[in-house]
Amino acid sequence: MPTLILIDGSSYLYRAFHALPPLSNAAGEPTGALFGVVNMLRATLKAQPDYAAFVTDAPGPTFRDELYPQYKANRPPMPDDLRAQIEPMHAIVEALGLPILRVPGVEADDVIGTLARQAASQGIEVIVSTGDKDFAQLVGPHVRLVNTMTNTTLDEAGVAEKFGVPPARIVDLLALMGDSVDNIPGVEKCGPKTAAKWLEQYGSLDGVMEHAGEIGGKIGENLRRALDHLPLSRRLATIKTDVALEYAPTDLVLRPRDTGKLRALYTRYGFATALKELEGATVANGSDAGAATLREAAHAAEEAPHAALGGPGNYELVTTQAQLDAWLDKLRRAALISFDTETTSLDPLRAEVVGVSFAVEAGHAAYVPLAHDYPGAPAQLDRAAVLAALKPLLEDPAKPKLGQHAKYDINALEKYGIAVRGLAYDTMLESYVWNATATRHDMDSLAKRYLGVDTIHYEDVAGRGAKQIPFSQVDLDSACRYAAEDADITLRLHLALWPKLEATPTLRHVFERIEMPLVPVLARMEQRGVLVDAAELKRQTQDLARRQHQAQRRAYEVAGREFSLDSPKQLQAILFDELGLPAAVKTPTGQPSTNEEALEAIADQHELPRLILEYRGLAKLRSTYTEKLAEMVNPRTGRVHTSYHQAVAATGRLSSSDPNLQNIPIRTEDGRRIRRAFIAPDGWKILAADYSQIELRIMAHLSGDAGLLAAFHGNQDVHRATAAEVFGLPQDQVDANQRRAAKAINFGLMYGMSAFGLARQLGIGRAEAQDYIARYFARYPGVKAFMDATRERAARDGYVETVFGRRLYLEDIRARNQARRAGAERAAINAPMQGTAADIIKRAMIAVDAFLAGRDDAHMLLQVHDELVFEVRADAVQTIAEAVRARMAGAAELDVPLVVDIGVGANWDEAH
DNA sequence: GTCGATACGTAC
DNA sequence: GACGTACGTATCGACG
Numbered sequence: 001m002p003t004l005i006l007i008d009g010s011s012y013l014y015r016a017f018h019a020l021p022p023l024s025n026a027a028g029e030p031t032g033a034l035f036g037v038v039n040m041l042r043a044t045l046k047a048q049p050d051y052a053a054f055v056t057d058a059p060g061p062t063f064r065d066e067l068y069p070q071y072k073a074n075r076p077p078m079p080d081d082l083r084a085q086i087e088p089m090h091a092i093v094e095a096l097g098l099p100i101l102r103v104p105g106v107e108a109d110d111v112i113g114t115l116a117r118q119a120a121s122q123g124i125e126v127i128v129s130t131g132d133k134d135f136a137q138l139v140g141p142h143v144r145l146v147n148t149m150t151n152t153t154l155d156e157a158g159v160a161e162k163f164g165v166p167p168a169r170i171v172d173l174l175a176l177m178g179d180s181v182d183n184i185p186g187v188e189k190c191g192p193k194t195a196a197k198w199l200e201q202y203g204s205l206d207g208v209m210e211h212a213g214e215i216g217g218k219i220g221e222n223l224r225r226a227l228d229h230l231p232l233s234r235r236l237a238t239i240k241t242d243v244a245l246e247y248a249p250t251d252l253v254l255r256p257r258d259t260g261k262l263r264a265l266y267t268r269y270g271f272a273t274a275l276k277e278l279e280g281a282t283v284a285n286g287s288d289a290g291a292a293t294l295r296e297a298a299h300a301a302e303e304a305p306h307a308a309l310g311g312p313g314n315y316e317l318v319t320t321q322a323q324l325d326a327w328l329d330k331l332r333r334a335a336l337i338s339f340d341t342e343t344t345s346l347d348p349l350r351a352e353v354v355g356v357s358f359a360v361e362a363g364h365a366a367y368v369p370l371a372h373d374y375p376g377a378p379a380q381l382d383r384a385a386v387l388a389a390l391k392p393l394l395e396d397p398a399k400p401k402l403g404q405h406a407k408y409d410i411n412a413l414e415k416y417g418i419a420v421r422g423l424a425y426d427t428m429l430e431s432y433v434w435n436a437t438a439t440r441h442d443m444d445s446l447a448k449r450y451l452g453v454d455t456i457h458y459e460d461v462a463g464r465g466a467k468q469i470p471f472s473q474v475d476l477d478s479a480c481r482y483a484a485e486d487a488d489i490t491l492r493l494h495l496a497l498w499p500k501l502e503a504t505p506t507l508r509h510v511f512e513r514i515e516m517p518l519v520p521v522l523a524r525m526e527q528r529g530v531l532v533d534a535a536e537l538k539r540q541t542q543d544l545a546r547r548q549h550q551a552q553r554r555a556y557e558v559a560g561r562e563f564s565l566d567s568p569k570q571l572q573a574i575l576f577d578e579l580g581l582p583a584a585v586k587t588p589t590g591q592p593s594t595n596e597e598a599l600e601a602i603a604d605q606h607e608l609p610r611l612i613l614e615y616r617g618l619a620k621l622r623s624t625y626t627e628k629l630a631e632m633v634n635p636r637t638g639r640v641h642t643s644y645h646q647a648v649a650a651t652g653r654l655s656s657s658d659p660n661l662q663n664i665p666i667r668t669e670d671g672r673r674i675r676r677a678f679i680a681p682d683g684w685k686i687l688a689a690d691y692s693q694i695e696l697r698i699m700a701h702l703s704g705d706a707g708l709l710a711a712f713h714g715n716q717d718v719h720r721a722t723a724a725e726v727f728g729l730p731q732d733q734v735d736a737n738q739r740r741a742a743k744a745i746n747f748g749l750m751y752g753m754s755a756f757g758l759a760r761q762l763g764i765g766r767a768e769a770q771d772y773i774a775r776y777f778a779r780y781p782g783v784k785a786f787m788d789a790t791r792e793r794a795a796r797d798g799y800v801e802t803v804f805g806r807r808l809y810l811e812d813i814r815a816r817n818q819a820r821r822a823g824a825e826r827a828a829i830n831a832p833m834q835g836t837a838a839d840i841i842k843r844a845m846i847a848v849d850a851f852l853a854g855r856d857d858a859h860m861l862l863q864v865h866d867e868l869v870f871e872v873r874a875d876a877v878q879t880i881a882e883a884v885r886a887r888m889a890g891a892a893e894l895d896v897p898l899v900v901d902i903g904v905g906a907n908w909d910e911a912h
Numbered sequence: 913g914t915c916g917a918t919a920c921g922t923a924c
Numbered sequence: 925g926a927c928g929t930a931c932g933t934a935t936c937g938a939c940g
């Protein structure tokens with residue numbers, strides 16, 4: 001019987017691009033994907049089919065985009081390196097004599113589906129050459145799939161075995177599973193196994209949907225929630241087989257190949273094996289000249305990156321002095337040095353440096369192993385000597401350097417006496433400033449998003465979990481591939497990201513004047529650490545534990561049995577099932593909540609809720625704070641060294657972890673006591689400086705509201721002033737309750753709170769809360785106008801800005817889902833204020849750090865969003881206090897004064 | 913053992 | 925559904 005091979009060109013190109021290293025030819029043109037496609041095509045054509053076609057997607061929207069506007073909306077734009085290979089691919093396919101099909105308005109899949117159906121009905125044997133599982137729906141008596149990755153074929157029995165359902169049920173399976181790549185919604189938590197199980201049980205998607213009520217558990221709920229969109233998902237997953245085409249299967253005959261053109265193309269792209277085959281030469285190893293599958297192609301390419309493929313993609317393992325000297329020379333001449341360190345720990349203060357890597361041009365990088373230590377490890381250059389040779393370069397502020405999360409490397413190198421200067425760019429921060437929420441900002445995520453590249457992951461070379469080995473035990477070849485790639489990818493990311501930032505002056509300003517200068521400041525704060533009185537924490541732990549056990553014993557008595565006070569599930573059973581107390585609050589999953597609000601609501605009906613609250617409070621303080629902080633004291637320094645994260649918070653704030661020193665308790669007496677353990681050395685004091693009402697001041701500035709501006713210019717108690725306005729009283733007649741209400745309104749508005757929320761917060765009726773808000777907006781019309789304008793701007797631009805031009809993109813601002821959109825609007829209201837406050841304190845930190853440089857009487861230790869904490873030699877307190885105050889207050893010129901409150905004491909509690 | 917989801921609670 | 929931004933602990937169930 002005649003055969004037809006239909007080649008899914010788009011899938012080949014993508015798969016080859018991601019499966020192969022970023023190869024390029026001598027001219028620097030990217031060739032990796034091309035190489036994979038060419039090898040695949042040569043292997044495919046060896047089968048000498050009667051008919052064949054290379055099918056790709058035509059540009060422009062398809063009927064699926066019309067059905068579902070979010071179709072493939074999550075796909076990153078095609079990487080430039082891949083786009084560049086499309087034209088050459090078509091040229092080669094053309095020269096090979098293969099018909100190329102592109103049909104506007106449908107996808108390649110639909111063209112293939114239609115041709116396969118037609119051909120099969122004419123008694124032609126069809127082979128669909130693809131790596132895409134979606135094609136399993138086309139398989140039938142005369143249609144098979146060839147998987148390009150494994151070179152295996154899939155017939156009807158194969159589909160049933162692999163997916164657990166016959167080809168006719170594949171679309172149902174795909175609809176249930178969804179497809180995150182194409183952004184097709186399925187049933188949450190439903191994978192191939194669950195989907196197949198349901199289809200087995202109920203026959204089809206319609207059957208599953210009819211019986212959705214019978215399926216229990218969380219996943220049953222997910223299924224019921226998905227019911228509305230499942231028919232659409234099935235339509236999207238269904239490959240069309242009735243596209244009107246200009247060709248019949250029998251038109252798809254191969255033309256003779258154009259040997260001259262092929263020779264030129266193979267030569268240009270450096271495809272040596274293909275060239276040899278073309279010239280009829282035999283191949284040395286006797287096996288197929290071109291690797292038949294992508295896996296083989298990838299293998300071949302990795303083994304011989306220097307051979308025919310030439311040029312970039314070269315990672316050099318540096319183990320001799322001559323090699324090092326050559327690289328030092330390169331680094332000295334380079335306009336920009338991309339560098340990275342490999343170490344033994346995620347904690348840079350505990351980390352040993354085991355190697356360094358460099359790149360100065362894309363695709364070309366070196367790894368210098370310094371302390372790899374495993375049986376049979378080759379000799380390496382001496383760490384001290386190499387670091388000494390690098391020191392002048394790394395410390396030279398005039399030698400611009402580039403890193404990915406370079407604060408880590410700066411900290412790791414510090415203990416080797418290297419004080420990195422001249423860090424000009426950090427790709428993590430470039431990405432963060434460009435778009436803080438589009439992606440995480442680790443290198444693997446960035447490479448995927450901005451380069452379309454799958455990097456080698458740390459786990460790939462070092463393992464994970466209990467099986468993880470220190471990087472010093474990774475073999476040199478793997479280490480080189482991984483580490484050199486890090487430096488290379490960092491450089492390539494910079495080449496992709498910097499032009500975008502540079503072209504946007506406001507973002508460039510945030511990057512150059514705020515984020516980059518902050519990096520060494522944060523590194524110094526982390527290195528310094530804060531002195532902690534571990535003995536005091538131990539005493540507190542003892543005290544808390546004693547009271548915790550007391551509360552626990554009493555709770556068991558009251559409940560009549562023992563149970564885990566730490567388990568919300570068990571608490572729920574006792575409180576609401578056994579004791580029959582009313583459940584005032586529900587968790588997001590619909591369970592009766594046992595949180596503080598819910599327990600307070602029933603505290604007058606039973607003794608147990610109060611005991612649980614007591615226990616919880618004590619348990620929290622002990623496990624999260626007193627015990628944990630004592631553990632986290634670094635034995636080398638006697639201090640606690642937090643990590644600050646500069647590319648995490650959507651608004652531009654910093655965050656802190658290991659331990660988090662930005663959420664040390666202050667509101668309750670038991671909690672505040674923990675701050676007494678944050679101390680200064682003998683003869684030194686703790687100085688705490690915080691901005692007074694900074695976000696409200698920024699709201700006054702941004703809104704230009706006359707009343708609010710006046711309150712701050714008059715240095716009034718803003719909550720009292722607000723209460724006076726809202727309740728129509730002179731300020732001296734405002735009572736404590738009215739001030740409390742006004743404070744709740746002021747804060748609530750900044751967070752986009754509704755009347756519902758305010759009512760709940762204040763324990764008043766919704767109508768009353770609405771009345772407060774109406775009166776507030778009547779007295780402060782500028783605030784109302786500002787909030788409306790912010791919502792509108794967010795909807796129009798898709799982002800909002802801080803005073804300094806930092807942007808926050810709001811993914812959901814145009815969402816059709818009401819709740820998501822409302823959430824995005826609240827974030828849009830809050831972000832300019834929270835973000836401007838973050839910008840201001842970052843500017844202040846840079847200024848204060850510059851003032852402290854070269855002094856030995858004060859160190860900046862902590863930042864807690866609107867507060868800076870220092871240790872100051874006792875005799876310098878006055879000087880430092882005024883210098884800090886001046887720099888914090890002067891960090892921005894707003895239409896309101898910035899007021900800074902300063903306290904000094906023996907510990908952090910006293911300094912407030 | 914590890915991982916992710918959930919619930920809860922601390923800060924600004 | 926209802927207040928923005930974070931991080932840490934504990935429990936619990938799935939997974940291997």
